[in-house]
Amino acid sequence: MARLIPAAVIIAAATAWPTAVHAAITTYTLGDTHYETLHPSNEMSLQQFFVTYADPFARPDGTPLDLIADQSQIQQFSVMDQPVTLAMTLLGGFAGYKNILGVYSYDMNLDPAAAPLTMTPLVTGNVTPPGSTVTFTIAAGRNFGFYLDANGGANSRGIYYSENSRNTDGSHWNAATDHFLMFNTNHGLAISAEDLSYQHGAGLLGDQDYQDMIGLLTRVDGLPIDLDVAIPEAIPEPATLLILTAAGLMVMAIDRRHPRLSLP
Numbered sequence: 001m002a003r004l005i006p007a008a009v010i011i012a013a014a015t016a017w018p019t020a021v022h023a024a025i026t027t028y029t030l031g032d033t034h035y036e037t038l039h040p041s042n043e044m045s046l047q048q049f050f051v052t053y054a055d056p057f058a059r060p061d062g063t064p065l066d067l068i069a070d071q072s073q074i075q076q077f078s079v080m081d082q083p084v085t086l087a088m089t090l091l092g093g094f095a096g097y098k099n100i101l102g103v104y105s106y107d108m109n110l111d112p113a114a115a116p117l118t119m120t121p122l123v124t125g126n127v128t129p130p131g132s133t134v135t136f137t138i139a140a141g142r143n144f145g146f147y148l149d150a151n152g153g154a155n156s157r158g159i160y161y162s163e164n165s166r167n168t169d170g171s172h173w174n175a176a177t178d179h180f181l182m183f184n185t186n187h188g189l190a191i192s193a194e195d196l197s198y199q200h201g202a203g204l205l206g207d208q209d210y211q212d213m214i215g216l217l218t219r220v221d222g223l224p225i226d227l228d229v230a231i232p233e234a235i236p237e238p239a240t241l242l243i244l245t246a247a248g249l250m251v252m253a254i255d256r257r258h259p260r261l262s263l264p
Contacts, residue, residue, distance in 0.1 A: 025225075029073040032164060036178055038067055041209035043094035046192055049211060050185075053091070057185045060224065065185060072182045072189075075163045078108055078143045087220045089133045090123040091190075095212035099125040099195050100152030103136060104161070105144035112143065112163075119147065125213055135220050148179060148213055150195040158197055169197040169205075181210050188218035189225055 038046060047067055050057035058065050093099065102122050106115035122134040138144060145162035160167050160179035170177040177198045183190040193213040196206020218224060 026078045027072075027074045028076040028078065030075045030163065030165070032073045032075060032178070034176075034178070035068050035071050036181060036210070037208070038210055039204065039208045041094065041207065041211060043209075044211065045209065046211040046214070049092065049214065050190070055187070057183075057187060057190060060184060060186050062186060065183060067181075067183070070183050072184055074182045074189075075180075076143055076145050079138060079140065081140050083137050083139050085135050085137045085220045086225075087133050087135045087218050087222065088122050089216040089218065090125075090128050090130055091214040091216055092130045093125045093211065093213040094209075095125055095195055097125065097151035097157065097195055097212070098127055098153070099193070099213045100149040101125075101191075101193065101213050101215055102147050102149065103138075103144055104147050105138065105142040108141055108143045113165075121149070121152070123215065124152065146180060146191060146193075146215075148193040148195055157195070160193070160195075170200075177205055179205060185224070187224060188216045191215045191217060 044052075050065060050067075059070065088101070088103070090101070100121045100123075102120055104117045104119045106112065106117050120136065122136065123132060147162070148160045150157040150160065158169060160169070160177070162180040162182075164176045164178050167177040167179060179194050181192045183192075191214070192210045194205045194208060194210045195212040196208075198205055
């Protein structure tokens, strides 16, 4: 599968290092060039949510966010050398399901189609209070992405992934289904998800409003991740540069002020 590299993410790692360090994470579109159409919602639309937020969402330069043209097409993240901590904040969502938003990862040296996935739930719609933040530490040498477990748990209606090729709800019709949209914003990487399966007759993902689960990926200090910086050709020593890595071993925390839970 062709893998395009649109950007590298350079972040400051807010950890107990003696000096300031930075981390780089590579993002992949996996060849996705299709911009999804957002359909009207019976509740608040994703556009309304972003513009009426307490501090409205915009592009990093402050200009209005275009929910079609500004779709980043990011499906997968890759990391190399050392662990780093990121933060996911549940902004909200408009769904009756108790959707679980989580992060998955796998060994970057294995065939993605066969590699075992490590899946870690982060927040749950209609359970986790909006505004809650989860911090998770990602280990080295792994690719990662995000997943949505629709009405997760015993009553799950299906699991959907940010890597389109992992979604099976359109496979019978040879349709790639894109359940995640990601936007580079003034607050960080906004992530929105659709929790309904592909409807062949309509050619849509359910109602295709992409506001069933809305999260925000940032540095642990709450500042945006910079998606506009190219990967440096030469990598400095670890004391000055930390390469972002995806989780095989994750440390996770949930609550508004990040108390930690260690995972095996």
